[in-house]
Amino acid sequence: MVAGPPGSGKSTVGPRLAERLGVPFRDSDDDIVLRTGRTIADIFATDGEPTFRALEESVIAEALTEHGGVLSVGGGAVLSTATRERLRGHPVVFLNIGFAAGVRRVGLSTARPLLAGVNPRATYKSLLEARLPVYREVATIEVATDDRTPDEIVTVIAAELSKNLENTK
Numbered sequence: 001m002v003a004g005p006p007g008s009g010k011s012t013v014g015p016r017l018a019e020r021l022g023v024p025f026r027d028s029d030d031d032i033v034l035r036t037g038r039t040i041a042d043i044f045a046t047d048g049e050p051t052f053r054a055l056e057e058s059v060i061a062e063a064l065t066e067h068g069g070v071l072s073v074g075g076g077a078v079l080s081t082a083t084r085e086r087l088r089g090h091p092v093v094f095l096n097i098g099f100a101a102g103v104r105r106v107g108l109s110t111a112r113p114l115l116a117g118v119n120p121r122a123t124y125k126s127l128l129e130a131r132l133p134v135y136r137e138v139a140t141i142e143v144a145t146d147d148r149t150p151d152e153i154v155t156v157i158a159a160e161l162s163k164n165l166e167n168t169k
């Protein structure tokens with residue numbers, strides 16, 4: 001699984017990592033859109049965050065049982081205790097990102113409803129701080145992404161994954 005804050009590159013790096021490993025790719029946000037036929041922004045605006053989080057838990061639980069490849073998840077997915085429990089035993093990559101680079105990457109897009117409020121920079125800053133320990137708790141691999149291209153990040157992850165595999169032999 002690939003986890004980390006919005007803008008860390010989960011949806012960009014995940015498919016490239018899957019390609020490099022020769023396995024299929026899924027993204028929990030895409031799975032929610034496929035299942036509901038609605039956008040993430042619409043689900044947040046119409047039904048509220050708790051409905052979105054329940055859908056997110058459900059598509060991740062499904063992917064963890066039926067999907068044998070790389071799964072990128074939304075930035076808030078690991079806040080769920082049930083999801084964290086389901087992740088035990090799975091390799092989890094934490095894509096880390098600093099505030100400045102993260103703000104540049106998420107930009108002014110309205111696709112992320114949590115960052116569409118009055119002060120998105122302050123929201124993003126507190127989100128990074130509050131979630132950092134949670135990402136670290138679930139991660140088996142942590143990669144700083146600020147000054148790396150997606151392909152460089154994939155190379156680092158692939159090397160770490162094979163190192164971890166060697167250690168379990």
Ligand SMILES: Nc1ncnc2c1ncn2[C@@H]1O[C@H](COP(=O)(O)OP(=O)(O)O)[C@@H](O)[C@H]1O
Binds near residue numbers: 006009010105148
């Ligand atoms: N390593 C990187 N360097 C520069 N830009 C990146 C990198 N990874 C992702 N991006 C860009 O940042 C934005 C957010 O990436 P995305 O994969 O959607 O992040 P996430 O899924 O973690 O929210 C996109 O515009 C993407 O092209």
Ligand SMILES: O=C(O)C1=C[C@@H](OP(=O)(O)O)[C@@H](O)[C@H](O)C1
Binds near residue numbers: 006074
């Ligand atoms: O951080 C979050 O709580 C969210 C991150 C988004 O995904 P990305 O992290 O891929 O942007 C998306 O799941 C939703 O807008 C909520």
Ligand SMILES: [Mg+2]
Binds near residue numbers: 073
């Ligand atoms: Mg994403």
